[in-house]
Amino acid sequence: MQRTHFRRCSVALLIAGALASGGANAQVEHEKIDGMARDIQPQVVEWRRWFHENPELGNREFNTSKRVAEILTSMGLKPKTGIAHTGVVAIIEGGKPGPLVAIRADMDGLPVTEETGLPFASKARGEFNNTETGVMHACGHDTHMAMALGAASILNSVKDELAGSVMLIFQPAEESPPPGEEGGAQLMLEQGVWKERKPEAVFGLHVGINQPGGKIAVRPGPQLAAVDSFRIIVKGKQTHGARPWNGVDPIVVASQIVLGLQTIASRQVDVTKAPSIVTVGRIIGGIRNNVIPESVEMVGTIRSFDAGMQREIHERIERTARGIASSAGAEVEITIATGYPATVNDPELLERMLPTVERVAGPGNLVDVNPQTVGEDFSFFANETPGLYLFLGNGEPGVDPETLPANHSPLFDMYEPSMEIGVRAYTNLVVDYLQGSNN
């Protein structure tokens, strides 16, 4: 109750201040926003703990979606639900004319059995790949939703002052939908989430990713990798293990292909342009020590940061595997599945918003970051409109992030006071963007 009271006080002060300093053209003041973020922090923690205790897998975020919609409705917003299965979208209409910008948070948990021992630890169970499993917000998406809701609450309180509107996107299945299903950001776009009203910019953030506690990390250009997968079947000719000359040994050919694929990143593409990775993660072939099998299957993952290089790597995988196979008289069947594109921070948008990010982070708390070789489907949104994606350290400030459980660990956790930084980041990015465009 007291929290609500403080919040109302802040809004009243803000509006009084705005009116005193020039009526309709007054701007939302940063200090007020930051004060409101402080006031709503206990509520953000409460939301986060509820989401954390009640995680659901991708495309199954039914209760999560319901809770998000309830909270948005309680703010007086009119959320649309059921987008891309369980996605929720609401728009805060600003009181003055101006552009539309978007905030995006992801909603899904992972098939990980929680081991944190937190009082609000998840006991949820689910099914993934036909296997029963524990479910956990092991990637911090619980905090993303709570922070976005905190920002929504503040922005909604000051909406009359906003020169433009804010689209709140709560997205399912970021960790990719279950096998055989569609989902996530791509499906939201396919279902027309931006068809009627397309935002001029989209903001997102992720906790963890080995960044230092309490700090914001960002870089211009590619920040997260494009993630593709491949499958190669090497077809040889079966024979006795003691008489290899009578057949074509697919195990030897597959071994050569594994090594050949490693020359793509190291010898075939321009390493000075961007890093890339080709990993063979699984090889299946053979049954006993003295039987040369008919075929071998291998599957792997490709990480890249540049769309041109990504295409080139695909071609080189084909060429390398085919060339090696044909040198041995074997054949190959190659399938490359394109996954999430690289998450690229729009350089102009970052330049424009950098003073905001610096101020929100505080002196010495904005850090540079190398491109991260994991992927994010925020990239689908950022491919449609300029995007800005931040990392926020999940640990306690001063603790070496390398010593903490990483994202997807059954021990992953968030130092909750840092969520206030995330709320301030989302809110100030929107407010500054809209005020900037109004100048």
Ligand SMILES: [Zn+2]
């Ligand atoms: Zn994740």
Ligand SMILES: [Zn+2]
């Ligand atoms: Zn994640």
